[in-house]
Amino acid sequence: MFTYMAKRENRNLVPKKFRKLRKSFLDNLQQDNNDSFMSFPKNLTFYGKEKDENVVLIVRSHWIIYVPYIGIALSILLIPILIQIVISGLAQSTPFFLALFLSCLTISFSIIVYAYVRWFYNVNIITDRRVIDLDFTTVVSHSLAEARLEKIEDVSHKQLGALGSIFDVGTVYVQTAGATAEIEFDNIPRPREVQDILYDLLESRQKGEI
Amino acid sequence: MDTNDFLNNLGGSNSILSFNFLSLLKLPIILILMGNTFFSLLLFLRVRILADTFKTPQNKIVKTIILLYTIMVAVGTLLSLLFVILT
Numbered sequence: 001m002f003t004y005m006a007k008r009e010n011r012n013l014v015p016k017k018f019r020k021l022r023k024s025f026l027d028n029l030q031q032d033n034n035d036s037f038m039s040f041p042k043n044l045t046f047y048g049k050e051k052d053e054n055v056v057l058i059v060r061s062h063w064i065i066y067v068p069y070i071g072i073a074l075s076i077l078l079i080p081i082l083i084q085i086v087i088s089g090l091a092q093s094t095p096f097f098l099a100l101f102l103s104c105l106t107i108s109f110s111i112i113v114y115a116y117v118r119w120f121y122n123v124n125i126i127t128d129r130r131v132i133d134l135d136f137t138t139v140v141s142h143s144l145a146e147a148r149l150e151k152i153e154d155v156s157h158k159q160l161g162a163l164g165s166i167f168d169v170g171t172v173y174v175q176t177a178g179a180t181a182e183i184e185f186d187n188i189p190r191p192r193e194v195q196d197i198l199y200d201l202l203e204s205r206q207k208g209e210i
Numbered sequence: 211m212d213t214n215d216f217l218n219n220l221g222g223s224n225s226i227l228s229f230n231f232l233s234l235l236k237l238p239i240i241l242i243l244m245g246n247t248f249f250s251l252l253l254f255l256r257v258r259i260l261a262d263t264f265k266t267p268q269n270k271i272v273k274t275i276i277l278l279y280t281i282m283v284a285v286g287t288l289l290s291l292l293f294v295i296l297t
Binding site for chain 2: 041043044045046047083087093095096098099100102103105106107109110113114116117120121123125134136139140142144
């Protein structure tokens, strides 16, 4: 399900104003595009997007982060069997077993759908003017943080653990001027390249090339 | 009371214990089902808000998935409640 829509987007249509730039990030952008790392997505907008603003990159968390959700969902499906083993009377009560099984099935399905929606809407957007971090934290809350490229002071990334090494997953930290909270791109694929893209965009912005 | 009667009574007490366990499990199941239904409704509403914040052609697919999921949870909950009542 996480990669189902990967080929639907018409990607890599580099806008005119970027074609004249001689920056390494353009080469990085066009390699290995998927739903977690998509350059120049077509027909993508967001709340407050300016008319001539171009979306350069959208990055989502790596799918490996959501594997535990699938594990938990599958474990919940085993609960009716375990309860049947523990309580002998349950074997004689088919309606109760069915009720328990259906309950566990709907809960498992809820967990998988929740993981998918979290993955889809935990999105980081890099445009030629700003960076946006949309976080779907819980089912009752979400947050949207953004910073203009001019306000960015420092970009760094951190790669931790075995998963980070195996799947090239890491967190990119965008430090902005003033009291604004730091923007974090959590557990994204190819963090080093995202950092490079942001630095090149900052440089081009400062020179007035974009 | 001879030994056979004593052993038969032991069997009887086991069935009472099982019946109590089933009755005890009914309430948590009903509460979990209600909670799950409420969760699905909240998720449905949250997706509607997020789809307005982040607009992409894929939103239609996500909205369809969420709608189907909400219907499935509602049907599943009703059936589960029916089975719990029948027990």
